Amino acid sequence: MMQKILIDPVTRLEGHARITIHLNDHGAVENAYFHVTQLRGFEKLCEGRPFYEMPGIMSRICGICPVSHLLASAKACDAILAVHVPATAVKLRRVMNLAQIIQSHALSFFYLSAPDILLGMDYDPAKRNIVGLLEANPSLARDGIRLRSFGQQIIEMLGGKRIHPGWVVPGGVAEPLSSEHRDAILKMLPQALRATQRSLDWYKRAVEGYREEIRTFANFPTLFLGLVTPEGAHETYDGRLRVVDAVGAVVADHIDPEEYQRYIGEAVEPWSFMKFPYYKPLGYTEGTYRVGPLARLNIVTSLGTPRADQELAEFRGLGREVVLSSFHYHQARLIEVLSAVEQIKRLLSSPDILDRNVSATAGINNLEGIGVAEAPRGTLIHHYKVDEAGIVVWANLIIATGHNNTAMNRGVLQVAKHFVDGEKLNEGMLNRVEAVIRAFDPCLSCSTHALGQMPLRIQLVDRGGSLLDELRRDG
Amino acid sequence: MSRILVIGIGNPLRGDDGLGRHAAEKLTERLRESIFEVVACHQLMPELAERVAQAKMVIFLDACMGTKAGALKLTRIASTGKGQPSSFSHELQPAELLAIAEALYGARPRGVVLSMTGESFGYSTELSAPVQRALPRLLRRAEQVARGAVPLLAESAVRNHYRH
Numbered sequence: 087m088m089q090k091i092l093i094d095p096v097t098r099l100e101g102h103a104r105i106t107i108h109l110n111d112h113g114a115v116e117n118a119y120f121h122v123t124q125l126r127g128f129e130k131l132c133e134g135r136p137f138y139e140m141p142g143i144m145s146r147i148c149g150i151c152p153v154s155h156l157l158a159s160a161k162a163c164d165a166i167l168a169v170h171v172p173a174t175a176v177k178l179r180r181v182m183n184l185a186q187i188i189q190s191h192a193l194s195f196f197y198l199s200a201p202d203i204l205l206g207m208d209y210d211p212a213k214r215n216i217v218g219l220l221e222a223n224p225s226l227a228r229d230g231i232r233l234r235s236f237g238q239q240i241i242e243m244l245g246g247k248r249i250h251p252g253w254v255v256p257g258g259v260a261e262p263l264s265s266e267h268r269d270a271i272l273k274m275l276p277q278a279l280r281a282t283q284r285s286l287d288w289y290k291r292a293v294e295g296y297r298e299e300i301r302t303f304a305n306f307p308t309l310f311l312g313l314v315t316p317e318g319a320h321e322t323y324d325g326r327l328r329v330v331d332a333v334g335a336v337v338a339d340h341i342d343p344e345e346y347q348r349y350i351g352e353a354v355e356p357w358s359f360m361k362f363p364y365y366k367p368l369g370y371t372e373g374t375y376r377v378g379p380l381a382r383l384n385i386v387t388s389l390g391t392p393r394a395d396q397e398l399a400e401f402r403g404l405g406r407e408v409v410l411s412s413f414h415y416h417q418a419r420l421i422e423v424l425s426a427v428e429q430i431k432r433l434l435s436s437p438d439i440l441d442r443n444v445s446a447t448a449g450i451n452n453l454e455g456i457g458v459a460e461a462p463r464g465t466l467i468h469h470y471k472v473d474e475a476g477i478v479v480w481a482n483l484i485i486a487t488g489h490n491n492t493a494m495n496r497g498v499l500q501v502a503k504h505f506v507d508g509e510k511l512n513e514g515m516l517n518r519v520e521a522v523i524r525a526f527d528p529c530l531s532c533s534t535h536a537l538g539q540m541p542l543r544i545q546l547v548d549r550g551g552s553l554l555d556e557l558r559r560d561g
Numbered sequence: 562m563s564r565i566l567v568i569g570i571g572n573p574l575r576g577d578d579g580l581g582r583h584a585a586e587k588l589t590e591r592l593r594e595s596i597f598e599v600v601a602c603h604q605l606m607p608e609l610a611e612r613v614a615q616a617k618m619v620i621f622l623d624a625c626m627g628t629k630a631g632a633l634k635l636t637r638i639a640s641t642g643k644g645q646p647s648s649f650s651h652e653l654q655p656a657e658l659l660a661i662a663e664a665l666y667g668a669r670p671r672g673v674v675l676s677m678t679g680e681s682f683g684y685s686t687e688l689s690a691p692v693q694r695a696l697p698r699l700l701r702r703a704e705q706v707a708r709g710a711v712p713l714l715a716e717s718a719v720r721n722h723y724r725h
Binding site for chain 1: 660
């Protein structure tokens with residue numbers, strides 16, 4: 087008798103997603119699906135708008151990573167203008183992207199996932215949240231708040247506001263950096279560095295208690311994709327795409343991001359509004375790949391900064407040739423924060439960082455533009471086509487969460503098979519099924535409004551629709 | 562370090578919901594002394610806890626629902642205290658923010674919410690007419706509360722921070 091478990095909505099993610107777990111006649115998990123049930127439609131609504139409005143419009147896709155969309159969009163517009171962005175503007179854009187990575191990773195790690203790791207997957211959900219975290223480990227909570235605030239303050243100093251800054255414009259940035267803001271950021275750096283290191287040290291001790299989750303949280307071979315420098319080092323703003331396989335072999339390298347369509351296909355499934363990108367040469371679903379912090383650490387030769395490279399060397403020891411368990415996204419995230427803090431210091435120490443030449447202008451020189459950058463959650467692609475008046479006639483976006491879609495689905499199945507008992511549901515099982523998705527930090531979580539308290543219902547029903555078991559959590 | 566913190570809350574794209582932000586932007590011009598800090602934000606987040614912890618008093622400016630648009634209400638609030646469950650991930654209530662400041666930094670500033678009843682919360686960057694008319698009254702009251710709180714500060718602190 088086929089049975090189905092429904093988790094709807096999934097908590098600590100954007101509200102419009104659900105999970106279904108299918109059981110076979112013996113009550114064992116047979117399949118699982120992570121459904122994204124919302125449709126944003128940004129690709130359609132920008133049609134008919136002037137291309138120069140795109141950065142402002144596209145940054146509204148997300149309240150957590152607006153800077154990433156702003157950057158990828160502005161880069162696509164740079165390509166339409168065929169403009170040479172001044173070197174100082176490139177550095178300032180990089181600083182803002184790194185600040186974005188810091189604040190977004192801090193939100194994901196400290197606010198959304200650390201309560202699980204600190205308090206335990208089976209802990210009372212009413213207390214398994216940021217408040218529980220600050221009671222149990224106020225020092226960790228302070229560090230988390232400080233790091234998020236650090237990233238946000240940099241964005242605010244550069245862009246004028248913390249969310250949806252319009253400072254990155256086609257051709258460069260709107261305003262140069264003032265010496266007061268540079269000095270203020272440099273002054274905050276040592277504290278941010280210490281907070282990050284303390285958090286990493288805490289995490290590496292705490293994670294010892296999660297060996298079973300590490301073994302089963304989306305721990306399987308896939309490809310990994312991301313941007314790297316020409317030397318193969320960590321890159322978040324520019325560079326070329328690299329694809330590495332599950333044993334660390336480079337299967338594609340130096341891919342010009344403008345040629346992404348030759349390498350990335352997009353499949354669709356009838357049960358989700360989120361697309362399923364795949365590595366074209368291997369087809370769907372053989373070409374499943376992961377992006378984001380775990381992938382970036384797996385594909386690079388170096389992070390390019392001293393402390394982060396030490397951590398990278400240690401991180402590599404978690405796997406063989408590459409680290410396969412998605413549980414390690416958490417550690418990768420903290421290492422990237424460390425790297426970002428170090429990189430910001432280096433960029434702000436550049437002699438030309440206060441240069442006032444930060445934008446270039448041009449007319450429409452191309453009818454097509456592609457902008458790629460690394461968002462906190464992974465590779466972000468904006469692709470626009472315009473007419474001769476600069477009106478957008480077509481747009482395609484591939485967002486980090488989409489790249490990870492197939493892997494997240496497989497991860498849900500792996501966790502469900504390991505932890506779900508079809509005869510009886512419990513809170514810890516439910517939380518682990520959700521937690522594997524949280525490890526990826528999908529962009530769906532951008533609109534999360536509740537933590538551990540969202541209304542939630544899991545039902546176990548038989549083929550005839552009879553309710554066998556139900557777990558309910560009221561908001 | 563600011564000693565009297567004013568936080569204007571709201572979404573400026575949703576009509577009267579943006580009242581707190583509009584008010585904060587105008588108050589920045591009226592409360593220029595260094596003991597005052599005025600912040601405008603969409604919603605309350607834990608990142609504000611450190612600033613709250615450095616204040617003697619926090620004045621929250623926000624719009625509220627009600628029957629008489631433009632009606633003004635001053636409510637004294639206290640920290641929800643340690644151990645109170647919260648549904649927070651992206652948004653806090655003022656008392657919850659005070660609780661975080663207390664739990665993490667041991668600070669217990671006084672807190673008040675100065676709220677005004679809104680009329681329209683639809684998609685708009687404009688305040689409704691009755692709220693627009695009542696805005697000067699909100700500003701006067703907020704300034705009065707902020708300046709009235711100055712005696713809370715110790716004389717030494719005033720000497721250090723209060724400049725005319």
